[in-house]
Amino acid sequence: MAKSFDQTVTELYDREAIRELPQRYCDCVWRGDVAGIVNLFAENGSFTVVGPKREHTTTGRADLHKSYAEGLASLTPRPYIHNHVIELKGSGRANGRCYVELRDASNNLAWLGTGFYDDEYIKVGDDWKFNSRRFQQVHMEHRQPKAVAQR
């Protein structure tokens, strides 16, 4: 059955709000806005980093805040997001995937690596949030410690 006009507009509105989540995430990372990043997650939201040898998950806003504050201080990434696909699942749930390139603010914005996020989104009140983000590294340049890189 064809969607009604109201359904179509509501879906477009949901997709627009979801599309903005990874964009705002990158914007916050660029500006070092840790509170802004964490506010994009649901209260019990989680972030998982999947590396070649290990996987690490952080859950809940307090731990996310700590993890992002430490991570952004040591890595200084500058992300650019690409290729965001979204699937609305109904009942305030959706998932998506988007691809990222990273550059390094501590090393003249040299290319740092790339990967993708597998995301689950949830509608909390009128706002869409990350229920979970799972970052899968595809390639990451070997990075010298900050003090060496700045010489």
Place this chain on the structure above:
Amino acid sequence: MAKSVEQMAAELADREAIRELPIKYCDCVWRNDIPGIVDLFAADGAFITKGRKREHVASGRDALLKLYAGLTSGDITPRPYIHNHVIDLKGAGRATGRCYVELRNVKQNMKWIGSGFYEDDYVKTGDTWKFKSRTFHTAYMEGTPGR
């Protein structure tokens, strides 16, 4: 209170029109379409460049035409790629946004030369959204020590 479908449709149309401004800007820069760039600004629109040490402002159509006319005259002929555009609708035909750019240089075989971001103010002029101001912040630019 939940938004009506009419409010949602109007916001979507505004956001789509605003999202297109930085994309059209890049498209015009790629094609050296100077009048096209300047047409994206309001009549009193301004472009501000902020480096670490200095700031330059071009305000109004004539100043913008003069500024962008120099686009291809230096060592750099930029080819921009825009990313991470976030938009905040403020109501009453005003909005703000931020977007990030990577630049490559035609004169160096499209070598990557730098990156930065734009802080934008948007204004609705009649039915059309325009740049009220664009402020470019350099994050890193090759050949400009200290930035």
